[in-house]
Amino acid sequence: MDKNFKIVICGGGSTYTAGIVKNLLDARRLKIRELWLYDIDAPRQDAVARLVAQVIRENAPGLPLKVSTDPQEAFAGADFIMAQMRVGGLPMRVQDEQIALKHGCVGQETCGAGGMAYGMRTIAPMVQLVDYCEAYAAADYWIVNYSNPAAIVAKAVYALRPRARILNICDMPVEIEARMAEILDCELQDLEVDYFGLNHYGWFTKVRRRGEDVTEQLKAHVRQYGYVTQKSYQDLLVQDPDWRHTFENAKTIANLFPDYLPNTYWQYYLLGDSVVQYTDIHNTRGQQVINGREKRVFAAAEKLKNGEAVDMSQFYVGVHGLFIVEVMCSLAFDERSRQLVIVRNNGAVENLPDDAMVEIPAYITSRGPEPIRVGPIPRFYKGLIEQQDACEGLLVEAAIEHSYAKALQAFTMNRTIPSATVAKAILDDMIEANKDYWPPLQR
Numbered sequence: 372m373d374k375n376f377k378i379v380i381c382g383g384g385s386t387y388t389a390g391i392v393k394n395l396l397d398a399r400r401l402k403i404r405e406l407w408l409y410d411i412d413a414p415r416q417d418a419v420a421r422l423v424a425q426v427i428r429e430n431a432p433g434l435p436l437k438v439s440t441d442p443q444e445a446f447a448g449a450d451f452i453m454a455q456m457r458v459g460g461l462p463m464r465v466q467d468e469q470i471a472l473k474h475g476c477v478g479q480e481t482c483g484a485g486g487m488a489y490g491m492r493t494i495a496p497m498v499q500l501v502d503y504c505e506a507y508a509a510a511d512y513w514i515v516n517y518s519n520p521a522a523i524v525a526k527a528v529y530a531l532r533p534r535a536r537i538l539n540i541c542d543m544p545v546e547i548e549a550r551m552a553e554i555l556d557c558e559l560q561d562l563e564v565d566y567f568g569l570n571h572y573g574w575f576t577k578v579r580r581r582g583e584d585v586t587e588q589l590k591a592h593v594r595q596y597g598y599v600t601q602k603s604y605q606d607l608l609v610q611d612p613d614w615r616h617t618f619e620n621a622k623t624i625a626n627l628f629p630d631y632l633p634n635t636y637w638q639y640y641l642l643g644d645s646v647v648q649y650t651d652i653h654n655t656r657g658q659q660v661i662n663g664r665e666k667r668v669f670a671a672a673e674k675l676k677n678g679e680a681v682d683m684s685q686f687y688v689g690v691h692g693l694f695i696v697e698v699m700c701s702l703a704f705d706e707r708s709r710q711l712v713i714v715r716n717n718g719a720v721e722n723l724p725d726d727a728m729v730e731i732p733a734y735i736t737s738r739g740p741e742p743i744r745v746g747p748i749p750r751f752y753k754g755l756i757e758q759q760d761a762c763e764g765l766l767v768e769a770a771i772e773h774s775y776a777k778a779l780q781a782f783t784m785n786r787t788i789p790s791a792t793v794a795k796a797i798l799d800d801m802i803e804a805n806k807d808y809w810p811p812l813q814r
């Protein structure tokens with residue numbers, strides 16, 4: 372417990388960094404020796420570092436903050452690396468979204484064509500991050516990765532660097548659990564869930580409140596209202612109408628497939644047509660983030676530079692940061708906390724391939740996650756997951772083998788794309804738009 376950790380945030384210039392640092396500082400049991408920000412974009416990171424410095428002044432004055440674009444000094448001796456890179460930045464996210472939408476398909480950050488394009492951009496930089504950590508970090512380093520698209524990143528890094536000390540995670544299930552707690556009028560910590568699937572592609576099979584099975588009660592609510600309450604409906608409408616729409620959409624899926632409670636991301640795969648109709652190609656989610664969260668972050672950095680006061684609480688990231696820090700602490704202190712994480716299946720879901728990267732509950736120990744056995748799953752869910760796992764597997768092989776044929780198979784295999792000809796048209800546009808980022812694909 373007395374160890375002092377060197378923590379590095381990779382993607383230091385992220386819009387989430389200041390908020391995550393608040394969560395790190397709130398975890399009093401985590402003693403930090405040095406906090407480092409690492410990014411490839413120095414001016415962006417320097418601006419965000421001003422917000423981070425302010426969070427430190429307000430919460431842990433005296434903590435050393437170092438900012439670098441040099442991987443050797445940043446990762447030297449690091450104990451924990453929190454990875455949150457967005458390769459290509461938000462402008463490339465918008466491009467992904469718009470190219471897919473132009474072809475009438477779901478245009479989304481991590482799902483469908485957009486997710487595959489983002490995946491092809493992110494594989495090489497994530498592998499490079501692993502190599503930096505192997506070369507410079509402490510021997511028992513852990514990378515806690517939540518860079519998206521987490522499903523593809525997890526599969527690719529496992530294929531290329533199977534021994535890497537990396538744990539891939541996503542906050543969506545726990546964000547949904549926070550909504551469940553609101554519906555059930557309890558605290559998030561009161562809930563324990565069973566869950567299976569791939570990242571952004573899973574189902575809650577059981578929800579317990581302090582040990583009591585409340586799954587059916589919750590299903591009844593979600594079938595009527597989605598993951599919103601009367602109160603949160605109003606709050607969300609003001610704060611973020613897009614997320615309100617997403618949380619509400621779970622209602623349609625919960626009615627169609629009442630066996631389990633859906634992850635919100637199913638809307639892109641199961642309600643693609645209505646999502647396309649809802650989305651404005653001139654105001655995609657990426658554009659909303661550029662005009663909202665990103666603007667607010669950099670306007671605040673400018674204010675701090677000019678000595679003006681900023682209310683830092685607007686940048687706190689709540690459950691997102693809380694979850695990441697809980698996972699880190701469990702790795703650091705062998706706490707064995709039960710978390711949903713992305714791991715190699717290895718039989719946990721009995722009738723899925725061993726090499727699928729599944730999102731399931733696991734006890735997080737200092738030696739890594741100990742997954743909890745799920746058992747067999749019904750044919751409908753198995754079929755959906757096998758198709759997506761094949762799609763993501765083909766995409767990773769396309770990146771590794773530089774294979775156009777496999778990329779086309781991956782795009783064709785994705786549920787959000789209606790035909791092989793549309794798949795080819797989108798893929799060709801994506802290749803052109805991503806020529807500075809993707810590995811070359813041989814035809």
Ligand code: NAD
Nearest residue numbers: 382384385386387411412455456457496517518519541542
């Ligand atoms: P952002 O664009 O504001 O920040 C990302 C930062 O990464 C930028 O400063 C960029 O310069 C940097 N970067 C890009 N390539 C890099 C590389 N090779 N090495 C180091 N840094 C690099 O993005 P954001 O909206 O703050 O999101 C950050 C990341 O977190 C994204 O990948 C996003 O999808 C992810 N995210 C994941 C979850 C989850 O649940 N898994 C939740 C929220 C956000």
Ligand code: G6P
Nearest residue numbers: 480481519541542543546656660
């Ligand atoms: C959730 C998901 C993340 C995703 C994010 C997008 O948190 O789990 O994987 O990156 O939503 O949020 P945004 O506000 O950027 O659209």
Ligand code: MN
Nearest residue numbers: 521541542543
């Ligand atoms: Mn996620």
